[in-house]
Amino acid sequence: MEAGNQTAISKFTLLGLSDDMDLQPLLFGLFLYVYLMCVIGNLLIILAIISDSHLHNPMYFFLSNLSFTDICFSSTTIPKMLVNIQTKSKVITYEGCLTQMYFFMIFAGLDNLLLTVMAYDRFVAICHPLHYTVIMNPRLCGLLLLLSWLICLTYSLLQSLMVLRVSFCKETEIPHFFCELTQILKLACSDTLVNHIVLYFVTGLLGVIPLTGILFSYSRIISSIMGIPSTGGKYKAFSTCGSHLSVVSLFYGAGLGVYLTSGTAHPSRKGSIASVMYTVVTPMLNPFIYSLRNRDMNGSLSRLFSRGVYSQ
Template identity: 65%
Template sequence: MEPRNDTQISEFLLLGFSEEPELQPLIFGLFLSMYLITVFGNLLIILLVSSDSHLHTPMYFFLSNLSFVDICFTSTTIPKMLWNNKTQSKVITYEGCITQIYFFILSGVLDIFLLTVMAYDRFVAICHPLYYTVIMNPRLCVLLVLVSWIVCILNSLLQSLMLLQLSFCTDVKIPHFFCDLSQLIQLACSDTFLNNMVMYLASVLWGGGALAGILYSYSKIVSSVHGMSSSQGKYKAFTTCASHLLIVSLFFCTSLGVYLSSAATHGSQSSATASVMYTVVTPMLNPFIYSLRNKDIKAAMKRFFVMESLKRPIVLGLERCPCLKGSKLQSVVVIL
């Protein structure tokens, strides 16, 4: 066997998308734009759900949590990639790489869990409408989200701790724009059988189990909708599921496409380009899908911006009024 240097390294190199200098400003501008759209779009969803009483329902409670996780998901990878692009550096420290993997797995699996919980919410709403408020009570909603967080934290912690047991060779080049678990395991010099087994088992258990749960929920929903006599009832049931079903299809199809392309082009940078679909594009499109296809979100958005536009002239008018000064003006503005 060839002697290998398996001493503990201190950093990795993220190769990213392209090394051509003329493409770097374009890549930076494109990813910065997508990141800002993702953050502000999902923050708007969270703001609308928290401020509008009409959206204080289980479905929008889960949606606001999904938006928060999507922000975390993109923030785990994109800021570091933008920083490396701007500084013309490819380096990420060993500790930074492990931390990035931890939060990437956490937010990625949590995304899957929340999509599954939302499918269950739609199943109860359509198949058991009379018992919906009883079944999907606030306590159960909080419990479902809390359990999802706990399971995902433990899963991510297990994967990261197992990664710490590996030793790495002198080849520290990762053909990706972030630290990907599978590609990092491939760089290890020590035995990776247990790491691979846990990684694939977790993928099958969480990804396959969640997909099975979603498909089961929608099979029951389709059966229930098919049995409805009213065409208006069928249309209403379809519209309540359309946005969620579109996001589920987008997330799972792009994720599956990434792993299939990674298997076909092992170790190449094409998997990094394919990963952009579910790590950046899907979280960016989620707010648009829900805002454009959801009447409640559009109505809440109108109410929010109308109230903001009405408050501003009133406050400015009060500030110009000489009869209202000091604490009296402040109390009026607070009441408004």
């Protein structure tokens, strides 16, 4: 495209989920409710884990960090969407768009890596129960969490800095409700080959390697569970990882839907609708999955509510 068609832009336009003005109040109420449920549910998980000494172990340490990540993940996209609906404005500044994209990639990556670490934790707990406390010691847990943060911070910073070198055309409408990297690159007038190479290479690594680790862990877990002679023993072993398996299926299933829709040559709102499941619904459902399928978490939440009632 000719240089004359390029301009130094100061803002993008987020088209959102629908142009129908009659649907905007419904979308605002729905997403506000889902966001509050996500924040409250994940905060309760964090408070229950912190307040109950019985839950001070690696499994719940990683779960509390996953809940914190889910709160931040939703907070990078939904509040801006709610503000745009309320003010009837679809504008986001150039700096605000890059900031949103940066934090979105951090917390999306953290969700992915934390689920992988939690799969490893369940693998050690079921396949090597006698050595669990030795292997999953506090130092290793801290290092795994720190490594996850460093990987995501480095990748997000790299991608954000590479976007700064991209020139954009006058057409700056993003068919999404938040600033997604792939959609932003589709608006570029300058060459984005290097950006796409880094995007697909690193995304492939951060997608394939963790998923391979999760699949390997669960293949060993299932093999170990099948070797347990009693039915009760099998159920007890599987119940310790059932919640995590449900969350992994939901996360990767939604992520696959987003990937398939975002790879189309012509941007459309199909990708943004698929992203709702990935960025909004999944973080909201995680606390319910872990609390409904986990007896220890249920007990901790009940004690937390009891203390709140009696303290009034």
